[in-house]
Amino acid sequence: MDAGTTFLRSDSDKHLWIIVSDPRADAETILIVNLTSLDARKENVCVLHVGDHPWIRHDTCVNYADAVVTSLTKLFAAKDAGAIVLHDPISDVVLRRIREGAMKSARISLDYADILINQGLVQP
DSSP states (O other): OOTTOEEEESSSOOOEEEEOSOTTTOTTOEEEEEEEEOOTTSOOSSEEOTTSSTTOOSOEEEEEEEEEEEOHHHHHHHHHTTSEEEEOOOOHHHHHHHHHHHHHOSSSOHHHHHHHHHTTSSOO
16 A cells, blocks of 8 residues: 555445555554545535545545544555455545645644654645
8 A cells, every 4th residue: 555545444434535644654654534525614725526536526625633543554454354445546646735735734633744744745
C-alpha cells in the first residue's frame, strides 16, 4: 500500500479512507483520512467532486477531524482478514489537494499535521 491507496471498511462504515502520509517514509506511522458528504456542519477546506475519484458521487469533503494513525502492518492484516476492501487509488493531484487541505484544517490534530510536515509532503 502506498500514499493515495483508498479502501472501504467492510463493516457498516460507508466512508472511503485514503492513505495520506508516505508509508515508505514511515511504515509505523500511517496517516489516513476519510471522505464524507459535504454539508453545512462539515469543514470545507478540501472539497472533492464527481470525477476526482470513481467512488465520489456528489460533493464530498475530507473529514480531517476523524483522521487516524495506524501502521502498514495493521492495514495489511485488515486487508488479509477482509476488514478493509481496496479501491482505486486517488490521483497524485487530488492527494496533493488533500494534504494541502490538512494544513488549512482547524479540525486535524496538530500531531497528525506534523506527520505530513516531517515527511516533507507539505509546507507548514
